[in-house]
Amino acid sequence: MIEIQINGKTCTCEPGEFLLKVAARNGIYIPTLCHHEGVGEQGCCRLCLAEVVERGRSRIVVSCVFPVEKPIEVYTDSERVRENRAVVLMLLKERAPESEEIARLCEEYQAIDGSRFKALDNEKCIMCGLCARACQSLGTGAIATVGRGTGKKVSTPYDEPSKDCVGCLSCARICPTGAIPYKQDEKERRIWDRSFTLVRCESCGEIIGTREELLLAAERGGREPDTLCASCRQKQMADVLAHTYGLE
Amino acid sequence: MRKTVLICCGTGCRANGSMAVADAIRKAIREAGAAADAVAQVKTTGCNGFCENGPIVKVMPDNITYYKVKPRDAGEIIEKTVMAGETVSRLLYKNEAGERVRSQEENPFYAQQKKIALSAIGQIDPENIEDYIEIGGYEALKKALAMTPDEIISEVEKSNLRGRGGAGFPTGRKWRTAAGYDNYPKYVVCNGDEGDPGAFMDRSVLEGDPHAVIEGLAIAALAIGAEEGFFYIRDEYDLAVKHIKKAIEDAKARGILGDSVMGSGHKLNLSVVRGGGAFICGESTALMASIEGRVGEPRAKYIRSVQRGLWNQPTVLNNVETLANIPYIINNGGEAFAKIGTKGSSGTKVFALVGKVKRTGLVEVPMGTTLRHLIYDIGGGIIGDRPFKAVQTGGPSGGCIPESMLDLEVDFDTLSSYGAMMGSGGMIVMDDRSCMVEVARYYTQFLCEESCGKCTPCREGLRRMLEILTDICEGRGREGDLELLERIGHTLQDSSLCSLGKSAPNPVLTTIKYFRSEYEAHIREKRCPAGVCRSLTSFGIDKEKCIGCDLCAKGCPAGAISGQKKEPHEIDPGICIACGSCREACRFDAVITLGKGAARE
Ligand SMILES: Cc1cc2nc3c(=O)[nH]c(=O)nc-3n(C[C@H](O)[C@H](O)[C@H](O)COP(=O)(O)O)c2cc1C
Ligand code: SF4
Ligand code: SF4
Ligand code: FES
Numbered sequence: 108m109i110e111i112q113i114n115g116k117t118c119t120c121e122p123g124e125f126l127l128k129v130a131a132r133n134g135i136y137i138p139t140l141c142h143h144e145g146v147g148e149q150g151c152c153r154l155c156l157a158e159v160v161e162r163g164r165s166r167i168v169v170s171c172v173f174p175v176e177k178p179i180e181v182y183t184d185s186e187r188v189r190e191n192r193a194v195v196l197m198l199l200k201e202r203a204p205e206s207e208e209i210a211r212l213c214e215e216y217q218a219i220d221g222s223r224f225k226a227l228d229n230e231k232c233i234m235c236g237l238c239a240r241a242c243q244s245l246g247t248g249a250i251a252t253v254g255r256g257t258g259k260k261v262s263t264p265y266d267e268p269s270k271d272c273v274g275c276l277s278c279a280r281i282c283p284t285g286a287i288p289y290k291q292d293e294k295e296r297r298i299w300d301r302s303f304t305l306v307r308c309e310s311c312g313e314i315i316g317t318r319e320e321l322l323l324a325a326e327r328g329g330r331e332p333d334t335l336c337a338s339c340r341q342k343q344m345a346d347v348l349a350h351t352y353g354l355e
Numbered sequence: 356m357r358k359t360v361l362i363c364c365g366t367g368c369r370a371n372g373s374m375a376v377a378d379a380i381r382k383a384i385r386e387a388g389a390a391a392d393a394v395a396q397v398k399t400t401g402c403n404g405f406c407e408n409g410p411i412v413k414v415m416p417d418n419i420t421y422y423k424v425k426p427r428d429a430g431e432i433i434e435k436t437v438m439a440g441e442t443v444s445r446l447l448y449k450n451e452a453g454e455r456v457r458s459q460e461e462n463p464f465y466a467q468q469k470k471i472a473l474s475a476i477g478q479i480d481p482e483n484i485e486d487y488i489e490i491g492g493y494e495a496l497k498k499a500l501a502m503t504p505d506e507i508i509s510e511v512e513k514s515n516l517r518g519r520g521g522a523g524f525p526t527g528r529k530w531r532t533a534a535g536y537d538n539y540p541k542y543v544v545c546n547g548d549e550g551d552p553g554a555f556m557d558r559s560v561l562e563g564d565p566h567a568v569i570e571g572l573a574i575a576a577l578a579i580g581a582e583e584g585f586f587y588i589r590d591e592y593d594l595a596v597k598h599i600k601k602a603i604e605d606a607k608a609r610g611i612l613g614d615s616v617m618g619s620g621h622k623l624n625l626s627v628v629r630g631g632g633a634f635i636c637g638e639s640t641a642l643m644a645s646i647e648g649r650v651g652e653p654r655a656k657y658i659r660s661v662q663r664g665l666w667n668q669p670t671v672l673n674n675v676e677t678l679a680n681i682p683y684i685i686n687n688g689g690e691a692f693a694k695i696g697t698k699g700s701s702g703t704k705v706f707a708l709v710g711k712v713k714r715t716g717l718v719e720v721p722m723g724t725t726l727r728h729l730i731y732d733i734g735g736g737i738i739g740d741r742p743f744k745a746v747q748t749g750g751p752s753g754g755c756i757p758e759s760m761l762d763l764e765v766d767f768d769t770l771s772s773y774g775a776m777m778g779s780g781g782m783i784v785m786d787d788r789s790c791m792v793e794v795a796r797y798y799t800q801f802l803c804e805e806s807c808g809k810c811t812p813c814r815e816g817l818r819r820m821l822e823i824l825t826d827i828c829e830g831r832g833r834e835g836d837l838e839l840l841e842r843i844g845h846t847l848q849d850s851s852l853c854s855l856g857k858s859a860p861n862p863v864l865t866t867i868k869y870f871r872s873e874y875e876a877h878i879r880e881k882r883c884p885a886g887v888c889r890s891l892t893s894f895g896i897d898k899e900k901c902i903g904c905d906l907c908a909k910g911c912p913a914g915a916i917s918g919q920k921k922e923p924h925e926i927d928p929g930i931c932i933a934c935g936s937c938r939e940a941c942r943f944d945a946v947i948t949l950g951k952g953a954a955r956e
Contacts, residue, residue: 149809150654151811153812153851153852166849167850174657174658187849190842190846191846194846194850195846198811198812198819198843199815219842223836224822225822234811234814255805255806256807256808256814257803257806257814257818258808
């Protein structure tokens with residue numbers, strides 16, 4: 108166990124625990140964009156900044172990937188943190204002018220004025236890479252971040268429709284700025300230039316997923332593809348149990 | 356005594372035709388018959404560092420060095436120098452006083468260097484392990500095998516050697532930390548990615564003295580307990596890859612590497628990995644990702660590679676030049692090394708001195724040598740004796756140092772405290788015809804393209820800094836731009852993920868600091884004082900100085916210059932494209948630099 112000070116408050120944690128987690132446990136909120144529980148850490152949006160003072164030396168760290176190893180003093184709202192965050196948010200806003208989430212954060216954390224710059228056209232993506240990491244962690248790996256520098260982007264291999272994509276929407280749902288477009292009607296879902304047939308619950312008619320997505324899940328689980336939605340499945344289970352045990 | 360003809364066959368001399376010179380020399384020996392054959396042996400060596408004067412040919416033990424040798428000179432060199440001991444005066448180097456000098460030691464370019472990392476280069480054939488062994492090669496490894504890891508590390512600690520790859524981290528401390536983990540396997544890696552444009556320090560060492568780097572890496576492996584090591588070499592460096600591969604094979608065949616290093620029972624296997632082809636791949640965590648077969652992108656370095664590096668195992672990564680110093684330290688003792696250079700930065704440093712100096716090339720000098728000494732004594736001063744303006748040190752993310760700071764001693768800490776850095780040893784000299792805003796713009800563009808694009812400050816910050824700098828160079832600079840550049844720059848330093856982003860603002864911040872008025876002239880007066888930024892420049896001719904030689908008109912690609920021979924010429928501002936050819940062509944300093952506005956008036 109180590110004791111650290113966050114904004115003057117004494118907090119305890121295990122060595123190696125990430126600062127963001129320690130702060131959250133102690134009710135101290137630090138804004139994030141590229142962090143998501145269960146998806147490998149990258150520390151790339153640089154929003155979750157904190158100032159760490161150790162033996163009289165101060166530095167800026169990103170709290171989502173900073174492991175606490177020693178008793179340190181942390182400030183999540185110091186002048187230096189605010190200045191850095193204000194610049195980072197301005198940069199994100201000029202990068203993704205269409206994102207409402209970024210505009211909201213800019214307001215909340217008083218981003219500096221970026222009107223001098225030519226904002227990117229029609230852009231919402233902040234290049235946080237969460238979508239690609241989410242897709243990777245599902246084992247599909249249909250999209251990735253490609254290229255470098257300002258040309259970096261998220262795409263399918265060679266920008267062609269990816270055969271690995273199952274249309275599960277994990278990327279679109281995890282995206283903090285809602286930057287991944289998809290379309291869906293009664294029968295079909297379109298994402299990353301491919302269309303997927305939607306499967307509905309045999310009992311209630313609710314959409315349960317794309318055929319490819321259900322097949323993949325079935326294959327992984329070594330079972331037949333689902334035909335019922337989660338709540339009907341539960342209900343059916345309860346019915347079976349009731350029938351078996353005669354609890355009518 | 357049998358004579359040795361050493362022919363420089365580094366990449367620079369090869370480009371100037373040294374392989375043909377080597378062939379011609381061999382042929383000349385054959386043609387001169389048995390007598391010549393008995394007296395001469397021919398060796399092709401690594402880079403002598405003075406490539407612009409290559410191909411370089413040395414005759415030993417007479418200690419005569421010839422420059423700019425052509426194949427047709429071969430016969431004369433064999434006949435006169437090798438067989439008769441005479442010099443071929445026209446091939447000698449001419450110093451400032453106009454005297455022809457015989458030996459390398461008398462050449463002002465070499466006279467003031469002190470060579471440790473480069474000491475064997477130019478003396479030995481890098482493809483021949485016997486040559487290396489003959490000059491005492493692998494003695495240090497033998498000695499290290501008789502020492503404990505702790506003794507090896509103590510020696511390196513005593514030497515105060517700091518990493519030559521840029522960051523200057525104490526090598527001994529790095530080894531000590533890695534040795535302290537009980538987590539096997541461990542790895543040693545040599546960083547030969549050298550992505551700085553214009554730099555060729557590491558290439559020369561890898562090409563010219565591969566066994567020294569292998570020996571250094573092998574000693575590192577012994578010190579930390581690693582049995583496997585890698586050379587990560589820039590993909591374009593074909594010759595370096597070839598020489599290192601051959602050297603590894605030869606060392607293995609001789610039992611120096613492999614299952615039992617020099618019969619000690621220690622195992623060590625080394626292999627070569629070709630670089631990922633991006634500047635960022637030289638960064639330690641990106642390099643390791645690349646060796647593991649992943650995309651070369653950095654990761655947050657709160658946990659150091661010495662603890663969790665390659666495949667999450669303890670790993671020591673050292674630069675080529677760092678490793679090339681290790682055999683010297685083990686052979687001569689850490690204290691001997693620590694006596695060279697300054698207190699905080701011991702030993703020597705290799706620099707690639709380029710740009711507007713009379714003598715360019717690779718130079719190795721003790722740490723603490725002043726910039727003035729490097730530029731004026733070794734480099735011979737500015738070409739055409741024009742005024743010095745700035746020297747850019749430390750690679751693309753180094754800083755620009757003005758004239759007033761020429762007496763600074765070059766070492767790890769001095770330059771850093773002025774916002775510049777020694778970095779890996781790039782040194783680009785600029786004269787008064789360089790625009791510092793354009794220089795900052797150029798480096799920012801390079802870094803913007805080479806950023807891996809993973810983190811916001813670096814990717815987006817460089818994009819925006821480049822946008823402002825381009826605007827300033829093209830006449831769209833505004834009040835407030837400099838403050839905004841500084842704010843974004845400071846955020847990059849504070850908040851970027853890796854050192855590329857953290858150091859990327861250096862060129863901009865140092866030029867704003869030391870050349871602010873030049874920025875202001877661009878922004879407020881829409882004028883580029885150096886006459887480089889075309890949108891803000893036009894040229895005129897000083898009628899008093901012009902003698903009507905017509906050289907400027909001949910060189911003008913736009914045909915903007917008119918005038919009778921022997922009469923003052925004139926530039927038509929409507930046609931002038933501000934390329935500056937006339938200014939370069941004029942020998943009478945009659946072409947004057949004007950703002951764009953001045954031309955319109
Ligand atoms: C963008 C970037 C590029 C780098 N390129 C190189 C390189 O080409 N060669 C090198 O030795 N070090 C390079 N470094 C430094 C390495 O990360 C590392 O500090 C060094 O290899 C460690 O060895 P040393 O302690 O012997 O210097 C680079 C660092 C950064 C941030
Ligand atoms: S699309 Fe969304 S999740 Fe993917 S990189 Fe862009 S902002 Fe991040
Ligand atoms: S600082 Fe630049 S190069 Fe380094 S991780 Fe961030 S984007 Fe990549
Ligand atoms: S949430 Fe920590 S860097 Fe993005």
